[in-house]
Amino acid sequence: MDNQYLHIGGINVKELVHKYGTPLFVYDVNQIRNNARAFTETFKSLDVNYQVAYASKAFSSIAMLQVAKQEGLSLDVVSQGELYTAIQAGFPAEKIHMHGNNKSIDELEMAIEQNIGCIVVDNFYEIELLEYLVEKYNQPVNVLLRITPGIEAHTHDYILTGQEDSKFGFDISSQQASKALKSLINHKKIHVQGVHCHIGSQIFETQGFVMAIRKIYDMLSQWNEEFNYQAEVVNLGGGFGIKYTEEDQPLPLNEYVVSLVNTVKEQAEKHDLKVPEIWIEPGRSIVGEAGTTIYTIGSIKELPNVRKYISVDGGMTDNIRPALYQAKYDAQVANKLNEPIRETVSIAGKCCESGDMLIWDLEVPEVESGDLLAVHSTGAYGYSMANHYNRFPKAAVVFVEDGVDRLVVKRESYQDLTINDLSYE
Numbered sequence: 001m002d003n004q005y006l007h008i009g010g011i012n013v014k015e016l017v018h019k020y021g022t023p024l025f026v027y028d029v030n031q032i033r034n035n036a037r038a039f040t041e042t043f044k045s046l047d048v049n050y051q052v053a054y055a056s057k058a059f060s061s062i063a064m065l066q067v068a069k070q071e072g073l074s075l076d077v078v079s080q081g082e083l084y085t086a087i088q089a090g091f092p093a094e095k096i097h098m099h100g101n102n103k104s105i106d107e108l109e110m111a112i113e114q115n116i117g118c119i120v121v122d123n124f125y126e127i128e129l130l131e132y133l134v135e136k137y138n139q140p141v142n143v144l145l146r147i148t149p150g151i152e153a154h155t156h157d158y159i160l161t162g163q164e165d166s167k168f169g170f171d172i173s174s175q176q177a178s179k180a181l182k183s184l185i186n187h188k189k190i191h192v193q194g195v196h197c198h199i200g201s202q203i204f205e206t207q208g209f210v211m212a213i214r215k216i217y218d219m220l221s222q223w224n225e226e227f228n229y230q231a232e233v234v235n236l237g238g239g240f241g242i243k244y245t246e247e248d249q250p251l252p253l254n255e256y257v258v259s260l261v262n263t264v265k266e267q268a269e270k271h272d273l274k275v276p277e278i279w280i281e282p283g284r285s286i287v288g289e290a291g292t293t294i295y296t297i298g299s300i301k302e303l304p305n306v307r308k309y310i311s312v313d314g315g316m317t318d319n320i321r322p323a324l325y326q327a328k329y330d331a332q333v334a335n336k337l338n339e340p341i342r343e344t345v346s347i348a349g350k351c352c353e354s355g356d357m358l359i360w361d362l363e364v365p366e367v368e369s370g371d372l373l374a375v376h377s378t379g380a381y382g383y384s385m386a387n388h389y390n391r392f393p394k395a396a397v398v399f400v401e402d403g404v405d406r407l408v409v410k411r412e413s414y415q416d417l418t419i420n421d422l423s424y425e
């Protein structure tokens, strides 16, 4: 009855569960590679200089960063922890970019010591810290200025926020961005390679990117006139949408790239500026659909004519997105793929919290305790946002590729949970 079982990357999930237990994150590595290549191959075909930086906040582990490295990606890190992981993974420092709206002096120091490719400068305080550190280390750095172009993507539409009300970056309209450039333009050790913007996440259209690029170019044109400055790099961030449920209709990844590149070329030409290197920072679209979480179904509670609750052995500790953003997921009973749909159930997590519901109203075959549930598209912001609420140890992560499975993050033990606790007796 093996065809009743879900297979991932050529492996039966029954075998994976037998070997590694549940809850279990399973990544199909071919899918990660294909997503990465959809971006890189499209850039190559458009004859433009580019970098595709994997946004490691979506899922960071040594193995994952090694796959990103193998695929020739650059890397976006937002903390010392993500930078440390990158270094442990042997990621080439010159391809690492560091973000953050409140980088600490330790974080910046590590970035400079490691000589990473570029720091995405977010605010005036950070400029002061950098000015101090480049002297202390007597080392030059490359920076991008993070700009808030006043466009926010809300998945299906875009909001023009006149006041550019965001904790991130320098705004354009009140001239903060120009002021930041002016303060660095003649700096001997801080080289402004260009600008960065990120308009949002889980975006299904190209319109918002086009609007952002136009605003950036109005600014770059002004910078050219005023400071004789031309950006070598324009980084347009991440945010390319993925399919969680049937409702989601993302574009093929290459279409985002084509639109971004064409708009940058068109705007550069319009303003008589040279075409810069174009960088992007996709996270979710590289790993999201490649990840599946396998749970074991435990208790089943039926409220006649109301609802049937099916509880699994994980929940908001391994996937906080439904509780935090009302995010929707699709799932299958992984050991009953060919059985007819019989009922509508709701999937509950096991945390002591009523809000710990993973899926409302999922159609399934007849479910019994002991069945396996596979929740799809959990590869981004699942493990990376996992937490220890109720002292549940974090799940294990397995990579499968061409019929071979490899444990890449061990399941936490109970000892791990108390390792930093000190006695007060």
Ligand code: LLP
Pocket (backbone or CB within 6 Å): 055, 058, 076, 099, 198, 200, 201, 202, 237, 238, 239, 240, 281, 282, 283, 284, 285, 321, 380, 381
């Ligand atoms: N670059 C910057 C500057 C970002 O802030 C982000 C995401 C990305 C790139 C990657 O975006 P992506 O391609 O993954 O959409 N925890 C939320 C998502 C927060 C995203 C924050 N920034 C979630 O689970 O949906």
